Amino acid sequence: MSRLSGLAASLLLAAASPAIAASAVEDRFLIMELMDRYGIVHDFGAPEEFAALFTDDAVVESGARVLRGRDDLIRQAQQDEEKYWKFRNNDGTASSFMRHVISNRQVKLTGRNTAEGSCYVITIINDREAGPQVFSMSRYVDRYRKVRGEWRIEHRTIIGESGNPGMAGKYGFR
Helix, strand or coil, X not given: CHHHHHHHHHHHHHHHHHHHHHHHHHHHHHHHHHHHHHHHHXXXXXXXXXXXXXXXXXXXXXXXXXXXXXXXXXXXXXXXHHHHCCEECCCCCEECCEEEEEEEEEEEEEECCEEEEEEEEEEEEEECCCEEEEEEEEEEEEEEEEECCEEEEEEEEEEEEEECHHHHHHCCCC
16 A cells, blocks of 8 residues: 555656646746846836836845835836937837847746846947947846736846947936
């Protein structure tokens, strides 16, 4: 009987493992989708949509600048919209002249509702005179937390690796 119990336990464990593996794959996919959505919402979304990508107590660090919580995130997105949404689409609607291209995404689950990851971000500016120009290359180093069943960015460190000083001066990034 004990041999049968051991076999039954092994079969149950084997049957559960694909579900556990599928759940981990799904979570990693959802976090990578969140990373991509960040780039799109940063360029096209409303300030509230931007803040909704983060936990309510999120921290975003970029050099000496630190944003803490939802209100800081909304305020920063509003400032970015006022400063950088000067581009007019063919249909006359306003848009940001920046595009954030996310790549080389890596995600590691650290717990049932926690993860960490990183990605590269290339920021491209649509310069009306010179056309699309690479403005900067950076890296995001993140911690994620699942809140009410949804993955959110809990902590982001933005590491600027290189930039275009001429474009920074021209477009007021200094």
